[in-house]
Amino acid sequence: MSRLRPSVRERTPIPSPEPRGYRYVDDLEEQNDDALEGLSAKVNLLKNLTTGIGNEIKQGAVELAHMNDAFEETGGILSGTFRRMNTMASRQGCRWLWYIIFLVMVFWFFIVVWWLRR
Template sequence: MSQGRRPVRTYHHNSNYRDNRSALFTGAQSSGSSPAQLRTNSTKYPTNAHLDLESQNDDKIEGLTGKVKLLKEITLSIGESVKESNSLINSMSDEYSRTGDYLGGSINRLKTLATIQSNQFYVYFAFILFMMFIFLYFIFIR
């Protein structure tokens, strides 16, 4: 591939260029009438109705431009809000993870304590049963 410069396109903005383009289609047959065929030489220059329509178009373009700018601002603010929400969710997730680890450690310690306490409970329960047995023995036997 060559690394040379590309030619720059030039656009002709004169009326001869437009006339040459429209001359390409003069021999074409059409089944109906088009707005270009209805145009006569007297409508080359804008009329008051044409100027009114152009001003209405300009007003509508300005209105649409304002609406597009408003939509762009809303979209950007929504994007910022989403970024802030995502960072908040990520920080909350980290905090919940740390809290879960802390609670998991506490629950493991409680389980260990419960198993130790249950062993001690069985010892105390056996001791109380033994004492009741001795007490009942002395009451009923004597």
């Protein structure tokens, strides 16, 4: 009956802990060395990955700082332009408002004609 149904010890893939001489010890050392090499490779991979992520974060922070400076400069230019436009509008009175209304109506007219001709 032992031939048909192997015992638990025979079914396990783990080698038995019973020493079989120097060959057994050498095999265990080789397995440990292989496992250690695999773990070292994984640690190095993770180290390189985290270093790369850190470099990307630093580069992104520098680019964001440059973009922030550019937006501040653009905001200064636009605020100056808006201030000059308000000064011009206050000098001309209400006439500029009529120009804007006229341009909106012309633009609306062209949109309606284009829509009907489609």
